[in-house]
Amino acid sequence: MNLADLNKIANAMVAPGRGILAADESSGTIKKRFDAIGVESTEDNRRDYRELLFRSQEAMSKYISGVILYDETIWQKAKDGTPLVKLIEQAGSIPGIKVDEGTQPLPGCPNELITVGLDKLAERLKKYYEQGARFAKWRAVIDIAPGIPSYTAVRTNAHALARYAALCQQAQIVPIVEPEVLMDGDHTIDRCYEVTEFVLKETFQELYYQKVPLEGIVLKPNMAVAGKKSAKKAGVEEVAEKTVRLLKTCVPGAVPGIAFLSGGQSDEEATAHLDAMNKIGGLPWKLTFSYGRALQAAPQKAWSGKADNVAAAQRAFTHRAQMNGLASKGEWKQDLEKKAA
Numbered sequence: 001m002n003l004a005d006l007n008k009i010a011n012a013m014v015a016p017g018r019g020i021l022a023a024d025e026s027s028g029t030i031k032k033r034f035d036a037i038g039v040e041s042t043e044d045n046r047r048d049y050r051e052l053l054f055r056s057q058e059a060m061s062k063y064i065s066g067v068i069l070y071d072e073t074i075w076q077k078a079k080d081g082t083p084l085v086k087l088i089e090q091a092g093s094i095p096g097i098k099v100d101e102g103t104q105p106l107p108g109c110p111n112e113l114i115t116v117g118l119d120k121l122a123e124r125l126k127k128y129y130e131q132g133a134r135f136a137k138w139r140a141v142i143d144i145a146p147g148i149p150s151y152t153a154v155r156t157n158a159h160a161l162a163r164y165a166a167l168c169q170q171a172q173i174v175p176i177v178e179p180e181v182l183m184d185g186d187h188t189i190d191r192c193y194e195v196t197e198f199v200l201k202e203t204f205q206e207l208y209y210q211k212v213p214l215e216g217i218v219l220k221p222n223m224a225v226a227g228k229k230s231a232k233k234a235g236v237e238e239v240a241e242k243t244v245r246l247l248k249t250c251v252p253g254a255v256p257g258i259a260f261l262s263g264g265q266s267d268e269e270a271t272a273h274l275d276a277m278n279k280i281g282g283l284p285w286k287l288t289f290s291y292g293r294a295l296q297a298a299p300q301k302a303w304s305g306k307a308d309n310v311a312a313a314q315r316a317f318t319h320r321a322q323m324n325g326l327a328s329k330g331e332w333k334q335d336l337e338k339k340a341a
Contacts, residue, residue, distance in 0.1 A: 001169050006216030007256065009134050009174045012094060013218050014257025014286040017325045018065035020176075022261075022292035023050055024098035024137065025070060033296075039305035043072070049303060051078045051087070052310045052317075053296075059318040060091035063325035068096045068137050068176070068290070074128065085132040096135040096176070097128045099164070103141060112153040115140050115160055118167075125171035135174035135218070138164040142179065144187045144195050144227065154202050162206035169216050176259070176290065178220035179203050183263050186229035193224045193242055200250035214254040220290050221247070222263045223273055236269075240276035244283070253284035260287070262294035267320060268337060270294040271327045278330030288328040295320050 013020060025033065031041040039045055050073055054060060067088050074097055076084050085095045101117035115138065125136065140157035142149045161177050168175035181196045200221065207214065224242040226234050234242070247258060262270040270291060277287050289295075298320055303313035326332040 001216075002172060003213050003216050005172065006169060006174050006213075009094065010216055010218050010256040013066045013135060013174065014259060014288050015065050016286065017329050018063055019289035019291070019324055019328055020066045020068060020096070020259050021053065021064050021295055021321075022068045022137075022290055023053060023070070023073065023296070024068040025292065026102065027072070033300060034305075037300055037304045045305060046072070047076050047084070048079070049300070050076075050084065052303065052313055053299065054084060054087040054091065056314040056317050056321075057091060059314070059321040060088070060093050063318075063321035064091070064093050065288075066094035066096050066135060068098055069133070070098055074131055074133065089132065094134050095132045096137060097133040098139075099124060099128070099136045099168075100138040106153055106156060109148075109150050109153050111145065112143065112148055112150060113141055114153070114156055118160060118163055121164065121167050122171065125167060125173055129171055129173055133173060135176060136164075136168050137176040137178060137220070139178040139180055142181045142195065142199055144181065144185045144191060149195060149199075154199055155206075158199070158202040158206040161203055162210040162212060165207060165212045165217060166210040169212060174216055174218060175212075176218050176220045177203065177207070178261065180261055180263065181222045183222065183225050183227050183265075184229075185227035186231070187227040188230055188232060189224055189226045189234040189238065189242060192222075192226065193246055196222060196224060197246055197250055200246075204250065204252065214252055215256065217255060219251060219255055219258045220261055221258065223260055223265075225263070225265070225273075228264060236272045236276050239273050240280060243273070244277050244280050248283075251285065255285050257286035257288060259290035262289070262291045265294060267294045267297060268334075271323045271332055272334070274324065275327035275330055275332035278328060281330065286328075289324045291324065295324065
């Protein structure tokens with residue numbers, strides 16, 4: 001392991017004004033997204049859609065530091081025969097790869113899940129590195145509901161995340177460590193804070209046990225937000241203040257950067273929250289974005305599977321990427337959204 005090189009890539013992933021495009025939707029997830037815009041989820045359509053994103057020159061070169069790919073996508077070629085990985089590299093962005101293989105029920109823990117995919121991961125990482133991947137992603141999901149999460153679920157998922165991270169670094173690949181506390185329930189922001197603190201502390205403990213140097217990782221956490229079904233929503237300032245306080249409590253300063261997941265927030269909410277955190281300032285790590293739906297909902301709708309709409313979809317993608325790029329520096333203003341509309 002060359003830690004200096006890993007650290008250099010991790011810092012590039014969280015460079016000021018830039019963030020990560022999560023284009024690693026599973027076949028099932030992208031089918032749901034395509035169903036919503038009336039597009040059949042064929043291999044060619046998936047490729048065409050992702051190609052239009054990666055060929056969005058302004059967005060990719062100015063605001064996107066890296067792209068998380070799905071296994072299918074990392075091997076695909078554009079219509080003209082150029083490997084999609086090369087399009088990403090040519091735009092000055094870093095190719096990455098989702099390596100977990102989804103979730104399974106966790107034995108003995110009703111309604112809780114464990115992320116799987118550690119078997120043969122070392123061999124897969126070697127092939128991904130040869131294909132151009134320089135970072136990877138593994139997502140653990142922790143739900144909040146009556147009686148859960150259990151200590152067993154939190155610790156088992158934290159342990160798997162740490163083992164994955166150690167294997168990545170051994171393969172000279174920067175691990176994105178993603179312990180996601182879901183916002184699906186009716187819990188308050190304070191309950192989210194409490195559970196996320198528990199999850200992050202366990203995750204960093206396990207990273208220590210697995211001898212993972214923190215200078216060579218990027219953390220991808222949820223923000224402290226109330227559940228979608230909560231009767232009491234937290235305002236932007238409260239989300240920002242509580243999330244920053246939570247991270248300062250749990251995340252060592254050795255971590256180069258934190259790239260938030262959007263987790264079901266609206267496009268503008270995800271941008272406003274990130275911006276408010278960066279306006280607080282005085283943080284030991286960079287704070288940026290690693291958004292999927294919050295970067296892609298607008299371009300998907302604009303595209304709707306039609307070649308004639310590619311330019312409009314690219315404009316929509318560039319706008320969202322730019323807004324989040326500004327938010328990663330604490331320079332976003334809401335009236336910039338109105339000007340674009």
